[in-house]
Amino acid sequence: MRVLPIALLLLLSTFSVGCLSANDSDDGFDWPDPSENRCNLDIDALQELAELREGVELGDSVSLDCDLFIEGFDAPHHSLINPSNGDLWIVYLSGFIKSWDGGNLEDVADLSSLVSRCHMEQGLLGLAFTDDPNMVLLSYVEDGVCEGENQSDLILSYATVDEDNGKIDAENITVLKRIEQPNRNHNGGFLLHAGDGSFLWGIGDGGGANDPDSNGQDNSTELGTILFFELENGGLVPAINDSSENPLILHHGLRNPWRFDLDTEGRLWIADVGQNCWEEVNLVTIDEKANLGWAEREGFQTFYEGASCSEVADMADPNYVDPVFAYPHQNGNCSITGGYWMDWGPEVLQEGYLYGDFCTGAIWLLKESHEESVWEETLVGYSGGMIVGFGEGPEGGLLVFHWTGEILRIS
Numbered sequence: 067m068r069v070l071p072i073a074l075l076l077l078l079s080t081f082s083v084g085c086l087s088a089n090d091s092d093d094g095f096d097w098p099d100p101s102e103n104r105c106n107l108d109i110d111a112l113q114e115l116a117e118l119r120e121g122v123e124l125g126d127s128v129s130l131d132c133d134l135f136i137e138g139f140d141a142p143h144h145s146l147i148n149p150s151n152g153d154l155w156i157v158y159l160s161g162f163i164k165s166w167d168g169g170n171l172e173d174v175a176d177l178s179s180l181v182s183r184c185h186m187e188q189g190l191l192g193l194a195f196t197d198d199p200n201m202v203l204l205s206y207v208e209d210g211v212c213e214g215e216n217q218s219d220l221i222l223s224y225a226t227v228d229e230d231n232g233k234i235d236a237e238n239i240t241v242l243k244r245i246e247q248p249n250r251n252h253n254g255g256f257l258l259h260a261g262d263g264s265f266l267w268g269i270g271d272g273g274g275a276n277d278p279d280s281n282g283q284d285n286s287t288e289l290g291t292i293l294f295f296e297l298e299n300g301g302l303v304p305a306i307n308d309s310s311e312n313p314l315i316l317h318h319g320l321r322n323p324w325r326f327d328l329d330t331e332g333r334l335w336i337a338d339v340g341q342n343c344w345e346e347v348n349l350v351t352i353d354e355k356a357n358l359g360w361a362e363r364e365g366f367q368t369f370y371e372g373a374s375c376s377e378v379a380d381m382a383d384p385n386y387v388d389p390v391f392a393y394p395h396q397n398g399n400c401s402i403t404g405g406y407w408m409d410w411g412p413e414v415l416q417e418g419y420l421y422g423d424f425c426t427g428a429i430w431l432l433k434e435s436h437e438e439s440v441w442e443e444t445l446v447g448y449s450g451g452m453i454v455g456f457g458e459g460p461e462g463g464l465l466v467f468h469w470t471g472e473i474l475r476i477s
């Protein structure tokens with residue numbers, strides 16, 4: 067696939083290292099101060115933000131409403147509609163799961179005793195409903211000692227939902243798989259139900275700057291991958307027939323796949339958080355394995371420690387699948403927060419891939435142009451805060467989750 071010329075030509079004058087980290091020793095990332103701007107999706111804001119990125123087309127006028135949905139509470143980052151009753155489940159890094167029925171916010175689970183919050187990127191990271199209405203999958207970094215080297219594994223588990231009260235008991239959780247994490251950042255952890263009883267689980271490269279253990283290109287480790295599995299007899303089995311060393315691994319060569327989504331054609335959109343220069347949007351399938359290139363590639367460039375962000379794109383390497391789009395660390399942009407392929411929600415946002423930037427709160431929509439395999443980015447607006455996630459809301463609304471706890475609704 068070809069990519070936008072803008073992604074190839076931008077020259078960067080300044081940059082910061084992109085990852086959700088509050089500890090300089092992990093990745094060299096300087097944690098920004100929380101934004102206190104207001105959500106602004108009118109045409110003037112679209113024009114102003116479009117000017118931040120050379121070559122971005124404003125496109126048609128976008129008219130959307132943005133309002134505060136729920137007041138702040140300890141880093142919410144994802145939401146799902148409970149298929150059993152239609153209630154909205156909200157996932158918090160602190161270990162809480164809360165349910166919104168349209169009028170009340172109630173606790174579904176308090177897993178705070180199970181999860182580590184030693185680091186900004188740790189906590190309860192993923193939730194997926196299964197085909198069994200009384201069972202959910204959970205992904206989290208287990209509680210551990212905060213001093214010294216990391217001793218907390220990334221955990222995949224299942225939990226039983228009480229039939230009577232609809233709650234999850236922290237004492238009734240079964241561990242399915244552990245991933246040893248060398249460092250406290252780059253955990254990934256997102257879970258996605260892929261249909262027909264199969265699931266995708268994202269796992270970061272193990273953390274630290276520049277992939278210090280070379281996990282991204284190490285086929286013997288599950289770090290830096292997306293696993294594709296089904297549940298069988300209390301364990302995981304590969305979702306596709308494969309004769310490789312680890313058939314659970316679908317894609318590898320990833321740095322920190324914080325979010326991904328399937329579109330209506332079965333393609334997988336992966337937002338992979340970058341290192342020094344580029345934030346990636348990758349497009350692959352779930353029926354064929356792919357190597358996304360980290361840490362040999364970042365964006366469209368060959369990666370090496372100290373590489374200049376001002377370099378133009380290198381020639382594509384046939385051993386790796388380059389992203390369909392990448393944006394630079396420029397004008398405050400620092401870390402991609404992946405969203406959704408929009409086949410729902412506000413009509414103006416449909417038929418494109420929606421994502422944002424953690425630091426600036428900018429939100430974009432990526433659509434395929436009339437010219438085949440060329441992707442064009444349109445600026446939707448600015449959320450007014452640090453975007454840590456997106457989610458589906460009631461009546462098809464799009465929810466935006468801020469690091470500072472606010473949940474916004476765009477409709």
